[in-house]
Amino acid sequence: MSNESGHTEKLGIDDCTVPETSVSVYEALYRRRMAWDFRNQPVPRDALDRMLATAVWAPNHRLTEPWRFFIIEKGSAASEKVAGLAYDFALQRSGGEQRAAATRDSLLKTPVLIYAYSTPGRDEEGTKENYASVCCAAHNMALAGVAEGLAVTWETGGPTRHPDLAEALGAEADWTLTTMLSVGYPAENPRSERTPVANFVRWLD
Known part of the structure; x- marks a missing residue:
């Protein structure tokens, strides 16, 4: 939203509508899982809007946004385009038609794809901080997805690596792709295990 001077208006927490949900923050953190098989069910735009709204509240040093x-x-033309690029990249990398076709078909079947890019900072440090902030923003959306009954899958592999992807999406050349998020209602019940955190913690005197 822009005001008469052309500047974007800022939102405070009092301007935001917090969706009602029975899912606690801790439950979302523990239940969040990626899925590779989604139901053939559209994701409502309002659910996506709620998830995206959480992204801009991620930690962001200097508020560089x-x-x-x-x-x-x-089903969109853009879906066909990015799936075709993923197919071409997979074919060039592996040389296998079957694997490339599987990559393409996986993207075509995904209800929603979200490509998250990070803009450069004023220097190397700022660029790194920006990248970290976009990672946090993507994680915010993944946690919000739990409350919406959705799975959000991170992808940084082959489907994100075609050299023409940024141009196809309309991203600027100096932006960095942080992740591609696949979003949908899971057709599976993915489970995972973690090493207890005590193995990675040192309390210092």
């Missing part, structure tokens, strides 16, 4: 998101829904 480095996040840029491109949303692609199943």
